[in-house]
Amino acid sequence: ELKVEQNPLFLSMQEGKNYTIYCNYSTTSDRLYWYRQDPGKSLESLFVLLSNGAVKQEGRLMASLDTKARLSTLHITAAVHDLSATYFCAVDIGAQKLVFGQGTRLTINP
Amino acid sequence: KAGVTQTPRYLIKTRGQQVTLSCSPISGHRSVSWYQQTPGQGLQFLFEYFSETQRNKGNFPGRFSGRQFSNSRSEMNVSTLELGDSALYLCASSHQGGPINEQFFGPGTRLTVL
Numbered sequence: 001e002l003k004v005e006q007n008p009l010f011l012s013m014q015e016g017k018n019y020t021i022y023c024n025y026s027t028t029s030d031r032l033y034w035y036r037q038d039p040g041k042s043l044e045s046l047f048v049l050l051s052n053g054a055v056k057q058e059g060r061l062m063a064s065l066d067t068k069a070r071l072s073t074l075h076i077t078a079a080v081h082d083l084s085a086t087y088f089c090a091v092d093i094g095a096q097k098l099v100f101g102q103g104t105r106l107t108i109n110p
Numbered sequence: 111k112a113g114v115t116q117t118p119r120y121l122i123k124t125r126g127q128q129v130t131l132s133c134s135p136i137s138g139h140r141s142v143s144w145y146q147q148t149p150g151q152g153l154q155f156l157f158e159y160f161s162e163t164q165r166n167k168g169n170f171p172g173r174f175s176g177r178q179f180s181n182s183r184s185e186m187n188v189s190t191l192e193l194g195d196s197a198l199y200l201c202a203s204s205h206q207g208g209p210i211n212e213q214f215f216g217p218g219t220r221l222t223v224l
């Protein structure tokens with residue numbers, strides 16, 4: 001059974017600092033998504049990574065995918081309070097089935 | 111373009127009752143997937159429909175069922191509700207046919223079972 005593991009699960013950081021969230025998965029896939037969820041809200045799509053070596057950037061967030069290592073990273077640069085949320089990675093295993101990681105709850109303190 | 115819509119947004123039911131949730135996909139999207147989100151189990155895939163056919167199903171009991179209509183709108187039904195069915199139910203739609211097949215999520219229906 002496919003496992004998708006994120007770490008850390010909880011991350012408290014200061015504004016202005018950099019950090020990385022890791023997403024490891026246990027089966028072959030070349031399609032991975034990152035989503036953001038605010039408390040009580042739905043999932044907002046952040047990045048779609050479709051191939052080995054894919055790198056996408058939007059503002060202070062950058063995501064990458066290494067399909068050989070079965071690893072994706074979400075890097076936060078110079079964090080700001082507005083980025084506080086829970087971040088999920090999800091692996092597409094076909095037929096529109098996404099397997100999600102546990103989520104990383106990110107808190108950014110002034 | 112309007113996003114994915116789900117109704118109702120909140121529901122309170124008692125054990126043993128049944129419930130029907132509705133999802134309207136983005137216009138032109140023919141695939142609808144359903145997910146359950148709970149604090150303990152996280153986000154779990156329920157099932158996916160395309161052109162009125164269930165193509166994929168997650169590991170949930172038969173009390174969970176769904177269907178899709180010719181206009182791509184989808185409903186899911188949970189019968190004989192249990193306390194553990196309390197969750198946020200999310201539906202997602204995708205276009206199917208392009209290289210990305212990205213899923214776009216609706217706002218969810220929060221179900222509370224008492």
